[in-house]
Each structure stands twice: as structure tokens, then as C-alpha cells.
Amino acid sequence: MATNTKERILDAAEELFADRGFPSTSMRDITQGADANIAAVNYHFGSKEALLLAVLKRRIEPVNQARVARLDELESSAGDQPISTEELVRTFLTPVFETWQEHGGAAPKYMKLLGRIHAEVDQDLRTKFIQETGAVLERFATAFERGLPALDASEVRWRVLFLVGSMAYTMTWGTALLEVGDQARRDSEQVLETLIQYTTAGMTVPSTASVVAADREAR
């Protein structure tokens, strides 16, 4: 448990937001979980909403920074060659799973929180998240386009949407699969690799239009 109150509040809030969601978590729950006084949230963060932003920022920023830094590196070393689709997929996905690893590998709260933000439909709450992550997504979409010239921009973006969906869902529910030690047990590194192979295959499949045309041809 963190020593100072502010950190303890961040930790407790993160866990509770991940488990129950923002609206269903009360400040009384948070301060009790953090072993702090009910007034401490407002003193340290100003409001419940400001606390949420602080919690999100602490996790999202490093992930997105790692993604962009690695992409910068790839692009500068590739020159005018397109980057391979698998490498792009790997670059996008690895940073979140590293967060997973770094903290013990066992279903940590941040993964569930990150998954939840993706899924959360609250327009207001998403605004800040979108601003940060939307730009990153667009950079990756553009990079994907260069390596997949047969696809139009629209199809690439839909596929990126599918990719993000699988990732978010895995973050939210994969932890449960990992925990229960059931049939689906495998460690998070292997899950990442499975997801990368799956996603790369999906991203590189011929365009829907061409498949439909070929199908028509065959009849």
C-alpha cells in the first residue's frame, strides 16, 4: 500500500472504477478503500471527476507514449519502405501488455480499467481519452494504409476498429480467463502473441470488395 494519501486514493479509485465503473463508485467507497478521510478526495483532486482524469492519465499516457515512440523509431529506420503489418500490430499492442507484465502479470486492475474506458459509452468521460488516443490511432491507421495498398482508407479504419475491440475486450475479460485457471489458461505473453497473430491475419486479408467479387465470379 502506498505511503501517502494521494497515491492511496489513486490506487483505490483505480480498482473501484475498474470493478464497478465510475458512476457506481462513491467517494465514500474510495476514501474508505484508501484508508483516508471522506474530504481527502476534494482536498487532493478537487472533485470526483478530476480524480477520474488523474487515474486515467496515470495509465494511458505511458502506453500511448510508448506506442508513438516505437512507431517513430520504426518509421525513421524504414525510410520510405512501408512497415510490415505484423510489426505495426505488435507495436500497437505490446505496450498495454507490458503494463500487465510489469505489475505481476495476474489480472491487474489497470487492464480492466483501460478496457473499460474503451468500452465506456459516456460521451463526456470519453472526450479526454479520445483526444489523446484518437491521434495515436490515426497515426497507426495511416501507417497500416501504406503497407496495405489494396485496401481503401475506409476498410483500413474499420479493421483498426476491430483490432481495438479485440484488444479492449481481452483486457477486460481476459483477466478473468487467466485467473480461473480453466481450459483457457495461458500466460499473458502467450495471449499477446496469439492476439498479434490473429490480428495480423485479419488486417492482411484481401479486401472485402475483392472477396465478394471473386465469389460472384465463381458462380
Place this chain on the structure above:
Amino acid sequence: MATNTKERILDAAEELFADRGFPSTSMRDITQGADANIAAVNYHFGSKEALLLAVLKRRIEPVNQARVARLDELESSAGDQPISTEELVRTFLTPVFETWQEHGGAAPKYMKLLGRIHAEVDQDLRTKFIQETGAVLERFATAFERGLPALDASEVRWRVLFLVGSMAYTMTWGTALLEVGDQARRDSEQVLETLIQYTTAGMTVPSTASVVAADREAR
């Protein structure tokens, strides 16, 4: 607008739950949206939570019934042959998108609601949903296994998780992409086809273990 109060409440609740989520929607919002009295929800449904269950049931049951009915059909006509992966993917995905079509095709509330349920992390609220859908998922996972003998049961279930994630995310956010008429514009039929091709490619990719082994070989 539906004629009787009960239906109007279901419609209004569905839309509001989809947009704001369950905890953030008040019964005042619902009854106001349904042009009904504040006491009507408790009169017709008993409680807010019972209303949610009614809203969910109305959409999920037909979808899962269609999935299972079509799978029964495929299995009985296939005899002891495994069903093709693409056909299984198609069978699982089509029913939700048909719901989409049936109601005008333009980003309807049910899609967002269905997507939200998948994403929702509230243990309590998910229990009923899981019971209904978990069984359906397990039937499909088993069918996938038969057509993908190179994969172990664990890897098949992870891939099914990815599949569900893409689907749920598309239901939640795809509507927004469809609405804005931006670069990613295409109609829902084409989105379904794109998702089917993407997913089939992901499901049928060689096992992670074999890919990693081949990679090691190559060095």
C-alpha cells in the same frame, strides 16, 4: 412511438441505457422520455433493475435463438463433417446485424445497448446475460474446435474472445463511424462482410505455438 405505456417505457429505457448506461439513467429520465408517470416503472416492472432485465431480454433472446437455430441446422445437414470456419463466423455474427438492418440500418439504439452489455463490467448485471450467452458461446467454441484441429481448446477460446470483442466494439462504436459519413463510411451490410472476412482470417491462422516454433527454426 408505441401506443401502450409499457412498450414506451421499454423503448425509452433502451435508448437511455444505451446512451448513458444503467447507473446514470434515472427513472425520471425514463418516464419523462416515455411520456409516462414517474410511478409507472414500478407499477409495470417492479423496479429499475427488473426493467433493465426486461429491456435486455427483448433484444438478446431473439439473437441467441437465431444463432442456435442456424447452428442446429448446419450441424444436422453437415453430418459428421466439420462446418467451415467462415460459415460458423457468419452464423454467429449475422443475427445481430440483422437486428441492425431490421430497424432502419441507421445506428439504432439496440446495437449500442448490446455492445454495452458485452463491455459492462458490473458483475451483478452481467450474470443473467452471461448465463444466456455463455452457453451459446461454448457451443460455437466446440464447433470451431472441430474445424480447427490444429488448435488446442485454449487457443480456440481466446480467439472466440477476440471475435466477440471486435463484434461488441463494432456495435458500440461502429454506429458512430456509420453516422458521421466520414472516411469510414460504408453501410452495415458491408461492415458485416468486412468483419466476417477479418475474423475468419484470424480464426484460421496457424496456432501461435507453431508460428513461434517456425520463427525459432528460421534463426
Place this chain on the structure above:
DNA sequence: GTCTATATGCGGATAGAC
């Protein structure tokens, strides 16, 4: 079936003592 009025509790936030 539909309404008004109300019971009862929990929510976020803050004032002000220490």
C-alpha cells in the same frame, strides 16, 4: 392504470475546528 405527495436514503461537496 395513472397520478400526487411523500418517505427515506445516499450522493458530492464544503465549512470550519484541529
Place this chain on the structure above:
DNA sequence: GTCTATCCGCATATAGAC
């Protein structure tokens, strides 16, 4: 920085008239 006490609004739910 931390605490108690409290303000005030909104939530669900129900009692009881019509």
C-alpha cells in the same frame, strides 16, 4: 493535511387518491 458535521439535491420506491 486531516477530521467532523452538515448542506442540499436527487435517487428509488411506495401509499393512497382518483
